[in-house]
Amino acid sequence: MNNRNISILLYSLPIPVILVSLFIGPSQYATPGAILNMFFNIADNPGIVKSIVVDVRLPRVLLTFFVGGSLAISGCSIQGIFRNPLTDSYILGLSSGAAFGAALALAYAFLPVQLSAFIFGLAAVGLSYFMARKNRNVSIVSLILSGIIVSGIFTALLTMVQFFSDPFKLQSIVHWTMGNLHNASWGKLQSSIIPMSAGVAVLIIYRWRLNVLALGDDEARTVGINPGKDKIIILFAATLASSSAVAVAGIIGLYGLIVPHMVRMIIGPDNRQSIPLNFLFGGMFLLIIDNFSRTLSGFELPIGVFTMLLGAPFFIFLMKKTNIGWNR
Amino acid sequence: MEQVNKAVQVRNISFGYNGQLILDDVNAEIEAGKLTFILGRNGSGKSTLLKILGGLLNSQEGVTRIFGKNSAKLNVSERSKLTGFLNQHHNAVFPFSVEDVVLTGRAGFINFIPKESDREASVQAMEKVGILHLRNRNYTDLSGGEQQMVMIARLLAQNPKILLLDEPTTYLDFSNQSHLLNLLKQLVKEGLTIVAVMHDPNLAFIFGDDFLFMKDKKVLRSGKSLKAWDTEFLKTIYHGKLETIPYKGRVLLVPFLN
Numbered sequence: 001m002n003n004r005n006i007s008i009l010l011y012s013l014p015i016p017v018i019l020v021s022l023f024i025g026p027s028q029y030a031t032p033g034a035i036l037n038m039f040f041n042i043a044d045n046p047g048i049v050k051s052i053v054v055d056v057r058l059p060r061v062l063l064t065f066f067v068g069g070s071l072a073i074s075g076c077s078i079q080g081i082f083r084n085p086l087t088d089s090y091i092l093g094l095s096s097g098a099a100f101g102a103a104l105a106l107a108y109a110f111l112p113v114q115l116s117a118f119i120f121g122l123a124a125v126g127l128s129y130f131m132a133r134k135n136r137n138v139s140i141v142s143l144i145l146s147g148i149i150v151s152g153i154f155t156a157l158l159t160m161v162q163f164f165s166d167p168f169k170l171q172s173i174v175h176w177t178m179g180n181l182h183n184a185s186w187g188k189l190q191s192s193i194i195p196m197s198a199g200v201a202v203l204i205i206y207r208w209r210l211n212v213l214a215l216g217d218d219e220a221r222t223v224g225i226n227p228g229k230d231k232i233i234i235l236f237a238a239t240l241a242s243s244s245a246v247a248v249a250g251i252i253g254l255y256g257l258i259v260p261h262m263v264r265m266i267i268g269p270d271n272r273q274s275i276p277l278n279f280l281f282g283g284m285f286l287l288i289i290d291n292f293s294r295t296l297s298g299f300e301l302p303i304g305v306f307t308m309l310l311g312a313p314f315f316i317f318l319m320k321k322t323n324i325g326w327n328r
Numbered sequence: 329m330e331q332v333n334k335a336v337q338v339r340n341i342s343f344g345y346n347g348q349l350i351l352d353d354v355n356a357e358i359e360a361g362k363l364t365f366i367l368g369r370n371g372s373g374k375s376t377l378l379k380i381l382g383g384l385l386n387s388q389e390g391v392t393r394i395f396g397k398n399s400a401k402l403n404v405s406e407r408s409k410l411t412g413f414l415n416q417h418h419n420a421v422f423p424f425s426v427e428d429v430v431l432t433g434r435a436g437f438i439n440f441i442p443k444e445s446d447r448e449a450s451v452q453a454m455e456k457v458g459i460l461h462l463r464n465r466n467y468t469d470l471s472g473g474e475q476q477m478v479m480i481a482r483l484l485a486q487n488p489k490i491l492l493l494d495e496p497t498t499y500l501d502f503s504n505q506s507h508l509l510n511l512l513k514q515l516v517k518e519g520l521t522i523v524a525v526m527h528d529p530n531l532a533f534i535f536g537d538d539f540l541f542m543k544d545k546k547v548l549r550s551g552k553s554l555k556a557w558d559t560e561f562l563k564t565i566y567h568g569k570l571e572t573i574p575y576k577g578r579v580l581l582v583p584f585l586n
Contacts, residue, residue, distance in 0.1 A: 161553075
């Protein structure tokens with residue numbers, strides 16, 4: 001099979017996954033058979049089945065796909081601009097900032113939860129970046145360090161909010177931080193899809209520039225790219241997409257770190273292919289994980305728990321098995 | 329209007345960093361179409377001067393002109409058409425293929441996504457350097473010498489008028505050193521201007537057209553004024569005991585054996 005066919009196959013893989021996901025769920029009405037019957041107009045309860053598929057599953061499937069895609073494509077871009085395979089928006093403090101923002105809004109109701117999570121997520125990444133910046137340079141080590149510090153600060157603040165919250169609010173805060181997609185709705189999709197799509201679009205446009213930036217600042221500048229300007233644009237787009245995703249779905253830990261590595265193992269590090277594929281595979285994997293979390297047990301496990309439990313061993317397996325080029 | 333057949337003119341530039349002066353009132357000229365080596369001991373300011381020529385650093389005092397244009401007023405895109413720069417160290421983090429690394433040299437011609445013509449230019453550059461057989465290999469899997477040749481190909485894909493090379497032979501074995509330096513001579517014959525910082529004066533004396541000698545934050549003089557290949561002068565540059573042996577009208581340096 002030549003490269004072109006492989007690409008076409010990889011790019012179209014999410015379509016069947018999205019379709020199959022619409023058939024999966026705990027409802028006793030909207031069984032796969034019933035949904036098929038609906039299409040042929042021979043269903044017993046077409047109204048219920050249609051409403052479950054269109055009003056419950058479709059927004060959840062689309063939201064899950066966009067959340068997974070946004071986290072993965074942002075992680076890949078952030079790894080590229082900081083020339084650091086060990087980073088993503090989570091490590092830059094986005095999640096703890098967003099969690100604090102959400103908790104604050106849940107506890108004191110001064111802002112919509114999503115908006116507050118978004119603002120504080122963005123602020124956390126900005127803080128990490130500017131704390132690490134010295135002499136117009138952002139070194140890898142200082143970035144990771146300031147990310148850890150910023151995460152620590154926001155985690156401490158989150159604990160404080162939790163400490164002073166009553167048990168009911170505490171429960172919803174804890175639930176939010178575990179990451180969840182089960183209350184997906186068209187409304188949630190509407191409020192988040194524009195910033196996610198905008199961020200993703202910019203990253204796709206800038207995808208080849210990431211190849212240039214990944215070789216180093218001097219190497220980019222001497223061939224005619226202003227590394228400072230490009231990095232700010234890409235970092236902002238990545239943070240926009242991932243903080244919107246976190247704001248709507250809660251914390252899905254390390255997802256943006258793991259997926260880019262898996263995509264690189266599949267198609268190599270060239271960002272021209274791997275950036276769009278991160279969006280598609282990031283969306284697809286999260287959908288598959290969410291399908292498991294919806295069906296494996298009678299109750300729904302939070303998606304954040306699931307991504308860690310499934311993702312981490314899978315990642316270790318791939319890392320051991322494949323030569324991904326980090327040996328030097 | 330100053331002379332434009334000078335590829336580089338440096339007038340009274342000074343550069344300091346963290347309160348420490350690295351270049352002190354440096355003057356130099358580099359002719360177009362020549363292979364010029366910058367020589368001197370560690371810490372004499374060679375790499376800093378080269379970085380200023382490449383626009384990676386800006387001198388606090390003085391003016392640098394690249395083909396008559398004030399270097400400080402060039403934007404990154406204009407500059408990438410004039411000078412290309414090879415860093416002493418480069419560590420790629422991601423295992424890009426050689427072809428993808430070379431292709432990044434075309435960034436000055438590319439808005440967002442490379443075109444077929446950019447790919448062709450990269451292939452030509454790899455062919456010229458003699459690394460076309462490596463095009464699908466991972467850059468990170470290559471030896472230091474091979475990586476250096478890839479970065480040279482990247483410079484050629486960029487197609488600037490002046491190549492600025494910082495220690496281009498450092499990671500190369502003996503035969504690759506002569507391969508690279510002969511390639512540089514070939515490129516100069518085809519019209520490029522090349523300026524390279526070198527640790528090894530002998531390789532420089534064998535292959536170079538002109539030389540800038542640096543000592544104590546200054547350019548002392550250029551090689552053209554070295555009429556009889558002055559051993560005493562070379563001793564002051566390299567700060568120690570050495571012997572010279574004649575070589576094709578120039579000299580080679582031999583370290584003094586205690």
